[in-house]
Amino acid sequence: MxxxxxxxxxxxxxxxxxxxxxxxxxxxxxxxxxxxTKAPQLAGKSVMTMFYENSTRTRTSFELAAKYxxxxxxxxxxxxxxxxxxxxxxxxxxxxxxxxxxxxxIRHENAGAPHLVAQNVDATVINAGDGxxxxxxxxxxxxxxxxxxxxxxxxxxxxxxxDVYHSRVARSDAYGLLKLGAEVVMAGPRTLLPNDLxxxxxxxxxxxxxxxxxxxxxxxxxxxxxxxxxxxxxSGYEYAKYFGVNEERMKLAxxxxxxxxxxxxxxxxxxxxxxxxxxxxxxxxxxTNGVAVRMAVLHLFINRNL
Ligand code: CP
Numbered sequence: 007m008x009x010x011x012x013x014x015x016x017x018x019x020x021x022x023x024x025x026x027x028x029x030x031x032x033x034x035x036x037x038x039x040x041x042x043t044k045a046p047q048l049a050g051k052s053v054m055t056m057f058y059e060n061s062t063r064t065r066t067s068f069e070l071a072a073k074y075x076x077x078x079x080x081x082x083x084x085x086x087x088x089x090x091x092x093x094x095x096x097x098x099x100x101x102x103x104x105x106x107x108x109x110x111x112i113r114h115e116n117a118g119a120p121h122l123v124a125q126n127v128d129a130t131v132i133n134a135g136d137g138x139x140x141x142x143x144x145x146x147x148x149x150x151x152x153x154x155x156x157x158x159x160x161x162x163x164x165x166x167x168x169d170v171y172h173s174r175v176a177r178s179d180a181y182g183l184l185k186l187g188a189e190v191v192m193a194g195p196r197t198l199l200p201n202d203l204x205x206x207x208x209x210x211x212x213x214x215x216x217x218x219x220x221x222x223x224x225x226x227x228x229x230x231x232x233x234x235x236x237x238x239x240x241s242g243y244e245y246a247k248y249f250g251v252n253e254e255r256m257k258l259a260x261x262x263x264x265x266x267x268x269x270x271x272x273x274x275x276x277x278x279x280x281x282x283x284x285x286x287x288x289x290x291x292x293x294t295n296g297v298a299v300r301m302a303v304l305h306l307f308i309n310r311n312l
Pocket of ligand 1: 046060061062063064065144268269270
């Protein structure tokens with residue numbers, strides 16, 4: 007299977023490439039739980055994480071994934087770097103590239119920043135989230151978790167609920183799930199629903215109950231308060247009441263429907279706190295699968311010419 011130099015979004019992948027990454031992640035997951043978590047695929051390679059926005063899951067799982075495959079993993083701490091002296095994105099990443107870095111994993115608040123970097127360095131560039139555009143490895147770990155639990159996503163109804171407008175996860179999930187044959191529905195306050203996804207085949211509702219009805223997967227999204235300069239909804243209380251996923255609402259979904267969340271969770275806002283538990287949701291499983299998927303992505307893109 008052929009891969010490009012960079013992973014910038016789910017948009018660039020076809021269904022066969024997505025499935026190949028997920029299949030590779032299955033074998034990577036075995037490494038995480040084996041006696042020795044040192045596999046040789048990236049021996050002699052180096053991976054640099056550069057996060058211009060905060061992260062717990064994505065950054066640490068990329069670092070672990072690189073180390074589990076024997077790469078040298080380093081993090082450029084943006085907040086104490088020369089970025090703070092005004093160095094441009096291109097100059098910063100070219101500098102990192104010239105240190106012999108094989109892969110730059112970048113998160114940036116501006117949509118398109120990883121694409122710009124990819125044009126200016128010969129290292130592989132992995133998009134770890136760019137503004138409101140895409141978060142491809144989050145989507146891949148979501149697909150992995152769905153397939154692990156349900157076998158296939160084809161014909162399954164996936165309901166993505168809440169702050170869709172600000173969500174790069176919702177966009178990457180929608181692009182990929184539609185390619186894999188799933189039905190994708192979204193719901194939230196009208197002010198938090200984008201206009202660009204219906205034309206792709208996503209159904210939009212302002213009534214959350216309609217979206218959740220008979221769903222196989224229910225995925226509330228984090229309310230991205232840091233991106234909201236305007237008031238998009240009256241209050242947290244009302245948001246939880248009308249748009250939050252809770253035990254009562256989950257009775258509308260199919261029996262044994264999966265509850266997923268990309269994290270971090272605003273407990274009691276988009277998700278009833280009791281549902282963030284291993285016997286109620288697969289959120290913890292998503293985190294583990296994130297390491298396996300990122301191992302697969304690093305291996306397949308860095309070693310694409312082998
Ligand atoms: N889901 C996700 O991207 O989480 P972090 O912001 O913690 O990386």
